Amino acid sequence: MAHLARPKRAARGLLIESVKAIANQSELPSIPIDLEPYWVDCALFSGLGPLIAHKLLDVGTAVPAELADSIRPAAAMHLLHLAVLRIIRNALDAAGVRWLVFKGPAVAEQFYEAPSARTYSDLDILIHPADFERGLTALLQGPARLIDQNWFLISEREQGEITLAIGATVIDLHWHFFSSALTRSTFQLDICRTFDHACTTTLGGVEMTVLDTADTVIFLATHAVLSGGHRLKWMFDFHCAAASLNVPNDVIRKRIREYNVELLVSVMASRTAAFLGTDAPVEHGHHPWLALSRLASRAAPPESEFLNAYTARALFSATRTSTRNSVVQFVRNAVRLARTGSNRRSHVVDRSILHLPGGTEADRRRWLDMVASHG
Template sequence: MADATGLRPLSRLLVDSALGRTLTEVGPELSGYAAADVLEASSLHRVAPAVARALASAAQVPAEWSRVLAPARHAQIARHMRAVADLRIIATALDAAGIGWVAIKGPVAAELIWPSVDMREYFDLDLLVDRGEFARAMSVLAEAGLRLLDRNWPLLERSRRAELTLLAPNGTPVDLHWDIAVAPRLRRGFRTDVPGMLARSRRVPLPQGFDVGVLDPEDTLVHLAFHAAQEGATRLMWLADLHYAAVGPTVDWDTIARRARAMRLEVPLGMILDRVQRTLGGSVGTSFRAVGPGPGAWGELARRTDARVRFPGLPGDPHLSGAVYRSARRSLPTSAAVLLRSQVEARRIEARERRRRSPGRPLRLDVPDAGARARYLQWVAGGAR
C-alpha cells in the first residue's frame, strides 16, 4: 500500500535512505518484503549501502535483511578505499606530468557531495582531460601502473568514443574521458565545453591527505544532470547526486542556466531537476525554473509516465527504461525523433544479438592494430567532434 505521497513502503525506504535518514524500526508494512527483493531494489538504484546504513540501528530488522544488506555496505567501503588509493596514484602521476585533469562522480562524489562515503554505491573512477592531452595522459597512467582494458583499436577508430577504460593498480576500473559526451551522436546533439570546464575547475583536498581536481559547483551540477539524463534518470543514486550537489555548496542558478543553454541541455536539465524535486523534495526544480525554462511539453510526458508508477520504481515495474529522459532535446519534434530512433536502434541490436553470439565487451578484445591506434589518437588530438 502506498503512503500519502504515493510511494510504496519499499520505495519510501529507498528514498529515506538516500536522504540519509535513519530508521528507528521496521514496521509491518516493510517487514513483509523478502530480503532478496529489498536487496534487488536497493541495488537497482545503487543505494544498497545507504539502505544498510539507514537500518543499522533500527529495531525489528528481519535478520535476513541484515545478512544480505550489510555486505553491500562493507563492500562499498572497501571499494572506496581502493578507489581513493588509486586516485592518489593517478593524481601524483598526472600532476607530475603537468596534465590538467579532474575526477568526476565516483570517489569525489562520495567524499565531497554525499553526507557519508558509505552511502553512494559506485564501481569505477572517471577522469576528464583535454583531448589534446589524451594520448599523453594514457602514456603517463600506463607508466604509473594502470593497464589498458579497451584495446580493440579498429572498433575505437570506427566508434570514435570519447573514453577509454584502464585498470588501476588496486583494481579500480578507470574511465579516461576527453569529453563527457562519449558517443559521437551526443557530441553532435549537445555542445560540451571541456576546455571551459577544465579552466574553471578547482583543486580540493581529500581527507586522505592529497589534492584532486574537481569541476566547479555549477559544472558539477550540469555534468551530473547530463550523465543522469543520458542514463534515463532511472537510478535514485543519480537523482541524489543532484540533490546533494545543489544543497551542498551554494550554486549560482543563473550560471547553471547559462551553461545549460550553451550546452543545449536546458530541457533535459529542467526535466531531471523536476524529477529530483518530486522525488526527494527541496527546491532544485523551482530554483532552476526561476532562471531557466520549465520541463515543457516533453517534460509533461515524463511527469505523466511517472504518475503511472511513482518514482523510484521497483524491479518488475513498467516504465523503468528512462527513454523519455534519455531522448529529451530542445524541441518537441527533435525529442520525438531521438526517441523513435533509439527505439529502432534498440530493436536492431536485440535482433542482431539473437542471430549471433558476440562478446559481451567487444572493446575489451585485444586487437593491437598500430595503425588504427595512431589514427584514433590523431583524430582525438585534431579536435573534430
C-alpha cells in the same frame, strides 16, 4: 512470478519513500515485517543499501543484517579506489597533464555524510583533450594496462573515453563527458570550459582537482537522463549536489544554457522533484517534452527494473535540445528497441567489443589526433 509482484512493488514504493525521507531529513517510513525482506532486496539492488543502513544507524534503529553488511564492502571499495587515485595522480601530475576526477569518489566524499554510504564500481578521470595523449602514455608506461584495444572501432566511433585498469580497478579515461560522437555533436558542450571552472578539494586526505559544484550538478543530470533516468541513486546524487550549490542560481542557469543542456537538466530536476520532493535551481520552461516526461515518470518510477517492469529508458534517454529533436530520437530508440530488444540508452557501443585487439597504429593515431583537435 506473479505472486511476488505485489510485495515487490510495495517494497519499491517504500524504498522511494525511505530515500525521500533521507533527502528531506525526515523520519524514515515504518517497514512492515512481511515487506522487509523485499525492501532490503530492493535497496541492495538499487545500490542504496549502505545509504539506508547509515541512516538507520544514525537514528538508532535496528539495521537488517544484509543492509549492515553492505557498508563494509562499500567502504573497502572506496578506500581501494582512493589508493588507485593517488597512483593516477602521481603519474598524471608528473607528466604535467590537466586532469580531474568526477563521479565515484568525488561525489561520495563531497556530497554524502559518509563516503561508504555511496556505492560505485570504477574511477572516472577526465583529461583535457590537448593533454590526453600525454596522459594516456604516462599511465600506460607506468601503473596502468589497456583494456580497450580495438583501435579501429575506437577511431571509427570517435569514442569519448577509453578503458584502462590498475590492478582490479577499472578506469574510464575520458576526454569528454559524452562518449558518443553523435551526442557530442548534438549538444556541442565545450569540454574545455569545465577545466576553467574546476576546483580542488581533499579526497581521502589528498588534494585532487574536481568539477566545481555547478558542473557536477549539470553532469550528474545529463549522465542520468542520457543513461535512461531509471535509477533512484542518480536522483539522490543530483539532489545532494544541488543542495550543496554555492553559486547564485543565475550562474548555474547561465551555464546550463551555455552547455546547451537545458532540457536534459530540466527533465532530471522534474523527475527528482517528483520522487524525492526536492527542488533544484533550474528553470523548467514549458517544453512539451518535459510534460511528456512527467507523464512517463508516473508510469515508470525509479527502480522499475526491480520488478522487470517498464523503465521508460528509451524515452528519457531520447531527451535532446528541443521537443522536436527528442521526439525524433525517441522514434529511433523505439525502432531500435523493437528490432533488438535492447532498452539501453541510444548510441551505446557494446564495450566488450572494444576489448578485442583490432585496427592499426594508423587508427590509433587518427583517434588521438581527433581528440587533440578538441583542445
